[in-house]
Amino acid sequence: MPPRTRGLYLALSTPCADDEPSHNFLLDYFRDLHLHSDDPLSAAEHAVLAALFQSAHMPQNRGQLLIRDLTAAVNRYLQEEGERRCATGRHVGALLTGFGFTRRRRMNTGWALLLEKEDSPRLHQLAAHYGITHRESGFVACSFCQDAPPAARPLAVGVVMG
Numbered sequence: 001m002p003p004r005t006r007g008l009y010l011a012l013s014t015p016c017a018d019d020e021p022s023h024n025f026l027l028d029y030f031r032d033l034h035l036h037s038d039d040p041l042s043a044a045e046h047a048v049l050a051a052l053f054q055s056a057h058m059p060q061n062r063g064q065l066l067i068r069d070l071t072a073a074v075n076r077y078l079q080e081e082g083e084r085r086c087a088t089g090r091h092v093g094a095l096l097t098g099f100g101f102t103r104r105r106r107m108n109t110g111w112a113l114l115l116e117k118e119d120s121p122r123l124h125q126l127a128a129h130y131g132i133t134h135r136e137s138g139f140v141a142c143s144f145c146q147d148a149p150p151a152a153r154p155l156a157v158g159v160v161m162g
Contacts (some may be wrong), residue, residue, distance in 0.1 A: 002118070002125070005030060007081065007082060008030075009026065009027075009030045012026055013026050013027070018154060019031075019089055021028075021154070022147070029144075041094060041130055043078060043081060043083050043097075044078065044083075044085075044087055044095060045099075045129065045133070046077075047074045047075075047077035047078045047081070047083075047087070048070075048074050048087070048092055048095040048096065048099070049099065049126055049132055050072065050077050050128060050132045051070055051073035051074045051076075051077055051099065051126065052065070052096070052099075052123065053115075053123060053126075053127045053132050053134070054073065054134055054139060055070055055073055056115055056120075056123060057139045057140050057141065057142060057145075058140070059135060059140050061104050062115075063114065063115055064105070064112040064114050064115065065113045066087055066107075066109060066110050066112050066113075067089050067092060067104070067110060067111040067112065067113060068095055068111075070092055070096075071087055071088065071089045071092045072093055074087045075087055085158070085161065089111070093111070096113060099114070099115060100125060102120075103116065103118060103127065120142065120144050121143075121144060124144040124145065129158065137160075
C-alpha cells in the first residue's frame with residue numbers, strides 16, 4: 001500500500017484490533033482498493049516519484065532538477081508519511097534510474113537530472129499508475145496532466161504560460 005493509505009489503514013484498524021471480523025473487513029477493503037498495482041512501491045520509491053512529479057511541474061525546474069533539491073523534497077515526503085529514515089542523494093539517484101530517468105549532468109551546483117520532452121509521458125503514466133497527484137502550491141499543469149482544466153494547461157509542452 002502507498003504510505004498514506006497504509007497510515008490510514010493503521011489508524012482505522014487500531015480501535016478494532018480485538019474485533020477480528022472488523023479488522024479483516026478493513027484489511028480486505030484496503031487490499032482491494034490498491035490491487036490495481038501489481039508492483040507496489042516502497043515508501044522511498046513513492047516519495048521519489050511524488051517529489052519528481054511535483055518538482056517537474058514547478059516553473060523554475062523546467063528541464064532540469066538538482067538531485068540535492070529532489071532529495072530534500074523526498075525527505076520531506078518521507079517525514080510527512082511518518083518514515084524515520086532519510087534518503088541520500090545516491091539512493092534517490094538509484095531510484096530515479098530504476099524508474100528510467102537516467103540523464104544527468106554535473107553542474108557547478110551539483111548533479112542535475114535532465115528531463116527531456118519524451119520523459120513527460122512516462123512520468124505522467126507512472127504517476128497515474130501509482131495514484132500520485134500534485135500536493136503543493138506552485139504546481140503548473142502541463143499538456144500531459146489529465147486532471148487539469150483546459151484553461152490551466154499551457155499551449156505547448158515545457159512552456160509556462162503566466
